[in-house]
Structures are given as structure tokens and as C-alpha cells.
Amino acid sequence: MSYLIIDKVTKKFDGTVVLNEISLAVERGELVTLLGPSGCGKSTLLRCIAGLNEVDGGRILLNDRDITYLAPRKRGVGMVFQSYALFPNMTVYENIAFGLKMQGLKGGYIAARVKEMIDLVGLGGKEKSYPRELSGGQQQRVALARSMIVEPDVLLLDEPFNALDAKIRKMLQMELKNIQKKSGMTMIFVTHDQEEALTISDRIFVINEGRVAQSGKPLEIYSQPASEFVARFIGNFNVLKGEEFERLVGEPLISGKSLAIRPEVIKLSLNGENGKGHNGSWRIKGKVVSVFLKGNILRYRVRSKDCILDVDVLNNSLDCSLNYDTSVDLVIPKDEVKVLNL
Amino acid sequence: MRAKWAHISKNLWLTGALFPLAVMIFGFELLPIMGMLIDSFRTDDGNVWTLGQYITALKNPYYLVAIKNSLLISLLSSFIAIVVAAFVAYFITRLKPKSQEAVLTYVNLTANFAGVPLAFAYIIMLGNSGLFTILFQRWGLDIFSEFDLYSWSGLVLVYVYFQLPLAILLLYPIYFEIKEQWREAAHLLGASDMQFWLQVGLPVIMPGLVGTFSILFANAMGAYATAYALVGSNYNLLSVRIGALISGDVYARPHLASALAMLLALSLIAAMLTNEYMMRRIRRDLK
Ligand SMILES: Nc1ncnc2c1ncn2[C@@H]1O[C@H](COP(=O)(O)OP(=O)(O)OP(=O)(O)O)[C@@H](O)[C@H]1O
Ligand SMILES: [Mg+2]
Secondary structure, three states: OOOEEEEEEEEEEOOEEEEEEEEEEEOOOOEEEEEOOOOOOHHHHHHHHHOOOOOOEEEEEEOOEEOOOOOHHHOOEEEEOOOOOOOOOOOHHHHHHHHHHHOOOOHHHHHHHHHHHHHHOOOOOOOOOOHHHOOHHHHHHHHHHHHHOOOOOEEEEEOOOOOOOHHHHHHHHHHHHHHHHHHOOEEEEEEOOHHHHHHHOOEEEEEEOOEEEEEEOHHHHHHOOOOHHHHHHOOOOEEEOHHHHHHHHOOOOOOOOOEEEOHHHOEEEEOOOOOOOOOOEEEEEEEEEEEEEEOOEEEEEEEEOOEEEEEEEEOOOOOOOOOOOOEEEEEEEHHHOEEOOO | OHHHHHHHHHHHHHHHHHHHHHHHHHHHHHHHHHHHHHHHOEOOOOOOEOOHHHHHHHHOHHHHHHHHHHHHHHHHHHHHHHHHHHHHHHHHHOOOHHHHHHHHHHHHHHHOOOHHHHHHHHHHHHOOOOHHHHHHHHOOOOOOOOOOOOOHHHHHHHHHHHHHHHHHHHHHHHHHHOOHHHHHHHHHOOOOHHHHHHHHHHHHHHHHHHHHHHHHHHHHHHOOHHHHHHHOOOOOOHHHHHHHHHHOOOOOOHHHHHHHHHHHHHHHHHHHHHHHHHHHHHOOOOO
16 A cells, blocks of 8 residues: 555635546555646645645545545654745744654654754754744744654655755755655645656656546656646647647648647758658658747747757857748657547 | 945934934933932932931831832732733634724723723712612612722722733733644643643743733823722822822822822832742743
């Protein structure tokens, strides 16, 4: 049996269904992410697991215990809030020590454990600072240490890095991953940033409208999206209707379903170069509509037979001088075209 | 250049806007206080510098008792009001927004109900021939036979009554300083409700409590009309004494009144400093 089981949990707010019989299972020691657009119910699910919201149906099992109706403090669930929620009247030390103090443990033991945690999250020297004297990143480390020190059975993190700038965010993602591996703690991480989810998770649950749209390892989700929603949400797939695609490649296809193509698998060349497409791919003509510079990648938006395709090209492989209206050839490998079932 | 001008004109504008306030503070606050301060060091005829007024104020048992009574009733009524208000205000914050508005409007109304009208209302209800006093007598209930509105406990009751709405209005907003997520975080870390309040809730609102207490204390120390209407000059209070010395029928001693008023002001300053000191001990995170 899995370590944490969410079994058909339903949650309504004033009659509006936010979680719709959602089910998922997490193994011990895993770091999974709940990924989904704003308002899809990620925070609500975390709050249900923590007991901060009551569920309207279903069961939650943690470590062989039914915790569905337990009080939050009896669940063995920790939580890191997006707003950190540090106690403003306490120092870093006191914040981190809080949980152990509530357990009535001895001062000497607490001191030793707090020191360990402070070292683990890299906050040495800040013990006596108050939260308002810390940067956002430092506050988030305190929040992490504060909830980890009581060794909860599962730690929930609700968009913990959202308020931080990109650089610190990347760094903390890596650190969190390391800390998680080192401690072996089971963690559920919520984000609406697909890149973040792909970077840190062992497994991803893509959530849409209060249900799991798809779950799997990051690479699986990224390369094999099961639905149009997932394809669009992850990795900026080009999603085309069956008819559109038939018009584009001039070949009838068996299924009438939608198709998804990742921008980076399409090869782009100037007209006439590189000869013809071969058996394994389609070759089509188009015109550049626009180009976006995305750091090491250039994203061309190409129009072909009234379809728009995004094509990612490494920033060094072509002249950036492919301006508006330049005619180009696109080569689409056949086996990179994913048929979507939903 | 243009930015600089904008800056200057903004400053000018601000100064202009603040000018009436400055005039008011100076004219209606500072000037009278200065005048009183000078007066308090003058003899009754106003001609010679002296410490005599203060010596009288602090040596004459009559005035000493007035000071003591005022301090006592102010501390006591502020304390009762703040404890009760702490609970009431908290429960108001737990109501639905619509009900909160209604309750606050009501509290606001009662907050303005003070002075002579309030005293009069109490006399009608609980005075010697007050409505409830007589009603309860008829019903054979003895609750008010011991109670004397014109006594110490009567005065405390009335003081608490006019302090309470003010306390509630002042305390109500400070509860919003407690973020819901602090409570949630504390619970998830194993804290009970009680532990949350002791460790986080109370320390967070402590500055507000302390500040409110100062205001209540000042409010009570300065209360004159209510006290006067209720107990006349039967009961010996500092504000009543000062009033009597200024407009006394027998004989006015405005210089002694000034000295007493300065002592009253001193007590307010002392209260503020004590509160400040206490707050800093409790909330070390606030410099
Ligand atoms: N306390 C509440 N009362 C009423 N509706 C709520 C409440 N909390 C959440 N909702 C609604 O439930 C839906 C899901 O909210 P939730 O916060 O779980 O979304 P989310 O996936 O965490 O989104 P985000 O990425 O923006 O944080 C939203 O439509 C929200 O308006
Ligand atoms: Mg959320």
C-alpha cells in the first residue's frame, strides 16, 4: 500500500466543486509535485491533507492511518506556506524551535536539533535575527527548517518559492531537492511553473479542474502528454486538430484526433537547403510570422497553410536575421508527432 | 531641473497642507500647556515664582486623596474595560462581515455616549429612584439594595461603561494583525489554541493592547463631566478638583489648578513610558 493515499476526495466551496473525487498516491521518500493552472485546486488539496480544510467526501490515508477527520496537529503533516507565515515576534532560532517546544522537549536537545537544522538550510549566524530582518530567500529557509524539524510524515510545500526572484528560486529548488534526498522526507510540492516541476520532482501530478489530468515521471509527462490540456500546459506543444494537420502535410491520417508536436523537434531551414524530406518526416513550406529570443533559444512562429507552428532553434545554429515574411522549410519527424487521446 | 521643481512644489504643497494643523497644535495644545506650566510656578496672585502650588498639591491630604482616587479609578476601569474589550473585539472579528459592520456601528454610537447624558441615563436606570432599582425592589430582588450608584462602585461602573466602547473600537482592528496562516502554521507544528495565543497571538497584539491601555487611562484621568454629573463634588477626583479650583464658587485658585493639571499630565506621561518599556520587553523584535 502506498504511503499517502488520497482516495476520491471531494471538496466544495459554497456548492462549487473544487476537488472532484481526486485520487492519487505517493510513496515514502518521494518528492512529487502538483502542477496545474491557477485555481485548479492545488492549494485546496494541500489544505485538505493538512486538515486546514474539511473534505466533503473521500478518504485520506497517511502511513496506514486514516487521517481524514483528525485535527491538523495530530496528523503528522507539515506545511510550508507561500507567504512563509513565520512568527514575527520570534527569532530565527525560536521559530525553528517552536515545534519541538510544543512537544515539551528539553532545551538542550532542542538546541542541538535547531543547530542541525540551521546548518542544513544554511542559516548559520542568523539565529538571533527576526523574520523582518531577513531576505525572502532566508525567510523561506527558516520556514522550511521550522516544518522539517518536527519530522512530519509528509511535508507539504505550497508554491514556496513564488515570491522569490528567478536566480534564488533556481538555487533553492536545487537545495530543496538535495535536502529532500538527504533527509528522505516525503514531500508534496505545489507549483504552477512547469519548469520548476520538471526540475525537482520524482513524479508529477498534472491537475486540472480538481482532478488529476496525468501523472508520471517528468520525462514521461513532457514527452508523452496524454491530453491536449497537458500538452499545452507542459512544454508549449503545438497542438493541431486532425483536419488542420492533414491540410498541413497533405496526407490523410487515420485518426481524427488532435496532435501535439514539441517546438524543438521541428527542423527549420531556408528554402531549398538540405534537399528533400525523407521517409521518416514531413517537409512543409511556411513563412516566419515572428521571432522571440528566449535566451539560448530562438522561437520562430511560422505560418503554413493557415496553421501556426512554434519552432525552437538553438540560438547559434541559424542567422537571427530570419525576419518577418522569410520563406522557410519545416521538417517534422513523423515519430515526434503525438496523438492526443483527449 | 524639472524634477527638482516638482519636488520643491510638492514640499511646499505639503507644508501648506500641514500649516493649519501646526497652528492648531501650537495654538490649542502647546500654548495653553506652556501657559499652565508657567502659572503652576506662580503664587496665587501671580506675581512671584514659587514651588508652593506643588507643595500644596502634594502635601494637602485633600488633593493627595483626589490624585490617588483618580489614579485608582482610571487604572481599574481601564483594566476592566481592556480585558472585557479584548474578548468582545475578538468575537466581533469572528462574525460575518455584515454583522461586524452592524455591531461596530452600534459600538460607535455608544462610544459617543458619555458625559452628562450618560450620567443622567444611569441615574434614571440605577439611581436611588431609578427604573431598575424600583423594579427590582418590587419584584423582591435585592440585587441593587447594596449597590449605590453615587458610590465608588457606581463610579467604576459608569467609567467602565464609557471606556468599554472606546476600548472595543481601538482593539478591533489590531486583531487583523494576526495572520490566519500563523495560527495554521502553529497548529500544524503541534500547538494548541492556548499555546498559539500565548506564544504568538498575544505578543503580536501586545503593542495594540498597551497603546489602547494608555489611551483609556488618559481618557479616564481626564474624564470630568460624567464624574461631576454623577457624584458632584461628593467624590474626590483630580479632574473634579481642578474644575472646582478654576470655577470654584467659594474661591478660585487657578495657579493651584495648573499645578494639579501638570501633575495629571505627568501621570499620563509616566503611564505612556511604562507601557513603552513593558512593550519593548515583550516584543523584542520591535526596536
Ligand atoms: N476559502 C475559500 N472559499 C471559497 N472558495 C475558495 C476558497 N479557497 C479556494 N476557493 C476556490 O477554490 C478554487 C481553487 O482554489 P485553490 O486555491 O486551491 O487554487 P490553486 O490551484 O492553489 O491556485 P493558485 O495557483 O492560484 O494558488 C478557486 O476557484 C478558489 O476561488
Ligand atoms: Mg494555491
